[in-house]
Amino acid sequence: MTALDAHIVVERSGFRLDATVQAAPGEVVAVMGPSGAGKSTLLGVLAGLVALDAGHVRLGDRELDTAPRPRVRTTPSRRGIVLLGQEPRLFPHLSAHENIAFGLRAHGATKQVAAAEADQWLWRVGLDGMGSRRPAQLSGGQQQRVALARALATSPDALLLDEPLTSLDAETAGDVRALLHDQLTATRSTAIVATHDAVDAVALASRLLVLEEGRVTQTGRVREVLAEPATRFTAAVAGLNRVEGEVRGGRWQRDHVVLAAGDAASAPSDGTAVAAVFRPSAVGIDRTEADTWTGALRLAPSVVEGEWLARVTRLEQTPGGVRVRTVDPEVAVDLTADRAAELGLAPGLPVRLRLDAGDARFVPLG
Numbered sequence: 001m002t003a004l005d006a007h008i009v010v011e012r013s014g015f016r017l018d019a020t021v022q023a024a025p026g027e028v029v030a031v032m033g034p035s036g037a038g039k040s041t042l043l044g045v046l047a048g049l050v051a052l053d054a055g056h057v058r059l060g061d062r063e064l065d066t067a068p069r070p071r072v073r074t075t076p077s078r079r080g081i082v083l084l085g086q087e088p089r090l091f092p093h094l095s096a097h098e099n100i101a102f103g104l105r106a107h108g109a110t111k112q113v114a115a116a117e118a119d120q121w122l123w124r125v126g127l128d129g130m131g132s133r134r135p136a137q138l139s140g141g142q143q144q145r146v147a148l149a150r151a152l153a154t155s156p157d158a159l160l161l162d163e164p165l166t167s168l169d170a171e172t173a174g175d176v177r178a179l180l181h182d183q184l185t186a187t188r189s190t191a192i193v194a195t196h197d198a199v200d201a202v203a204l205a206s207r208l209l210v211l212e213e214g215r216v217t218q219t220g221r222v223r224e225v226l227a228e229p230a231t232r233f234t235a236a237v238a239g240l241n242r243v244e245g246e247v248r249g250g251r252w253q254r255d256h257v258v259l260a261a262g263d264a265a266s267a268p269s270d271g272t273a274v275a276a277v278f279r280p281s282a283v284g285i286d287r288t289e290a291d292t293w294t295g296a297l298r299l300a301p302s303v304v305e306g307e308w309l310a311r312v313t314r315l316e317q318t319p320g321g322v323r324v325r326t327v328d329p330e331v332a333v334d335l336t337a338d339r340a341a342e343l344g345l346a347p348g349l350p351v352r353l354r355l356d357a358g359d360a361r362f363v364p365l366g
């Protein structure tokens with residue numbers, strides 16, 4: 001497998017993508033970002049479907065694209081890169097077996113070799129005995145397995161996956177994710193996976209690149225990025241709260257919220273911008289007297305360490321109970337359903353939140 005190295009600049013009216021993406025041989029890199037961040041554009045450039053305005057795409061020792069000068073552009077079929085999207089895009093008139101064999105034949109395999117390898121791949125993706133079915137006779141998950149087999153069978157130098165599990169139900173997505181993991185590992189594929197789901201990043205990738213508004217806002221090992229999110233988007237992906245504040249008097253502070261932060265107190269000097277990062281389940285919540293609520297936000301009568309007033313904006317069901325969302329600072333609080341019922345929480349109600357500084361990590365803002 002080959003290393004990928006790209007600096008991608010694409011200019012559109014109202015949007016500019018300027019991102020560097022690299023993957024070592026056999027490495028799987030996840031790309032996450034909000035809708036419209038440029039993930040599909042980035043994969044499109046790598047696949048040769050979207051033209052570079054500036055930068056380069058290198059795969060191993062081959063320069064696939066450069067721009068603006070010299071302008072080099074390698075057509076999709078000659079890049080050694082395969083793109084697998086949300087939809088399997090199989091040939092509807094060919095059987096599963098023929099779909100896989102077609103790709104092999106296109107890469108120069110003889111009819112016999114292609115047929116034998118397609119059999120092998122059907123077995124590898126758990127579709128033994130289903131080779132004669134056409135796509136319409138297969139479930140969405142089975143079609144995606146065929147598409148994966150077709151993509152990997154030709155041993156591409158790099159594989160691009162654009163939200164490959166999005167159109168599948170949760171259970172099927174879990175099965176296909178496990179298969180993807182096994183096959184990416186077995187084939188030592190260099191792969192870039194664009195996904196909305198942190199589970200994909202954790203399960204499939206060793207590195208995570210976060211793309212926001214066309215720019216890379218964070219990159220690093222998946223667990224490290226999720227543990228120390230640099231932006232609100234990444235914190236939300238990691239299921240964490242992230243509240244930006246600053247160090248004052250050796251303590252982390254944001255308006256009326258004060259935390260005696262071990263790290264913040266020892267390291268940065270006053271005025272340093274630091275984000276407090278904490279789990280929704282670490283936050284305590286209580287109803288508060290309405291008369292301490294002025295309609296303004298968080299008008300705490302006095303500064304109480306680790307406590308603040310907030311207002312409920314939304315309640316969401318979670319597998320473990322209820323997630324309460326508050327405003328300014330925006331915080332998510334997880335609690336059990338019976339505790340939520342006992343508190344009688346509803347949107348608009350003022351609440352008192354509590355956080356032990358020991359439950360927060362303090363991440364200096366870059």
Ligand SMILES: Nc1ncnc2c1ncn2[C@@H]1O[C@H](COP(=O)(O)OP(=O)(O)OP(=O)(O)O)[C@@H](O)[C@H]1O
Pocket residue numbers: 012015033034035036037038039040041042
């Ligand atoms: N063919 C196109 N022509 C012009 N603008 C486009 C085109 N395709 C996408 N865009 C714009 O480029 C930006 C990036 O889009 P892109 O599809 O790459 O984002 P994304 O991160 O993949 O989003 P999503 O997660 O919703 O798929 C958006 O502002 C989008 O509106």
